[in-house]
Amino acid sequence: MKVHPAGILICLLSPLLGADATIKPVQSDPSAPKAGAEPDYIIVHSDDFLDHYPTSSPGGFDLSQFAQEAPEVAWNGLDHQRKVTVSRTDGTKYGDEDQKAVIRIEGRGLAKPEELWMKGFRVITVTWINDKLIFIDANISHTTNVQAIYDVEKQVWIYRESVRYLDVQPGA
Numbered sequence: 078m079k080v081h082p083a084g085i086l087i088c089l090l091s092p093l094l095g096a097d098a099t100i101k102p103v104q105s106d107p108s109a110p111k112a113g114a115e116p117d118y119i120i121v122h123s124d125d126f127l128d129h130y131p132t133s134s135p136g137g138f139d140l141s142q143f144a145q146e147a148p149e150v151a152w153n154g155l156d157h158q159r160k161v162t163v164s165r166t167d168g169t170k171y172g173d174e175d176q177k178a179v180i181r182i183e184g185r186g187l188a189k190p191e192e193l194w195m196k197g198f199r200v201i202t203v204t205w206i207n208d209k210l211i212f213i214d215a216n217i218s219h220t221t222n223v224q225a226i227y228d229v230e231k232q233v234w235i236y237r238e239s240v241r242y243l244d245v246q247p248g249a
Contacts, residue, residue, distance in 0.1 A: 118244050126239040129197045129223045131180065131213050133232065137194035138177045144170045153205040159184030159229070161203050161211055173199050173217070180213065182229045191232060198223070210235065 144167040153159040165178040174197050183190035195201060198215040206212050206226065213225040220242050226235040 118242050121241040121243060123239050123241070125241070126217060126221060126223055129195070129215065129217050129239075130237045131193050131195040131215070131223075131225050131227070133191070133193050133227070133234070137192055138179055138196075140164055140166065140177060140179055143167070143177065149203075151203055151205060151211075153184070153208050159187065159205075159208065161205070163201060163203050165201060168199070173197065180211075182211070182227075187229060191229070193227065 146165055146167050148162050148164045151161045151163075160183060162181045162183075163178055164181070166176050168176065176196065176198050178195045178198070178201050180193040180195065180203055181190055182193070193213075195213070195215060198217050200216040202214045204212050204214075209228055209230045211227050211229060213223075213227065215223045217223055222240045222242075223237070224240055225237040227233075228235055
């Protein structure tokens with residue numbers, strides 16, 4: 078999804094927002110004029126959905142006991158030397174809160190295959206940013222995603238955050 082900053086900051090007081098939330102208004106239509114235009118929605122970045130963050134801690138999921146969808150594979154760049162395979166539970170058999178995924182990373186220059194785990198989502202997408210970074214975007218509700226960037230060489234999280242898309246009400 079492409080978003081275009083409107084260039085203004087809106088502060089909202091709400092018990093739904095964490096103390097460290099960052100709010101950015103955006104235009105949903107890239108062709109809409111930016112000067113003086115009201116944003117269609119705002120994006121709130123926070124850590125409100127930590128339970129849904131992907132993890133690299135030991136002892137992940139054994140998906141063999143669950144009905145699964147066909148695995149999806151994403152290759153890095155044009156040389157296809159590294160790949161990410163996403164195996165997940167069948168979305169038609171389990172509710173969003175019961176969804177589980179194993180993200181397996183393997184290929185040239187990596188000491189051994191590594192697995193990341195994620196739970197409680199509707200849709201999950203994993204793409205390569207470059208030859209060493211992967212981007213994980215998991216939709217956990219109609220208005221909330223969890224996004225993460227993982228360095229496959231250093232085996233560290235670069236970024237993990239909750240992203241909420243809130244409608245701007247006319248006259249608000």
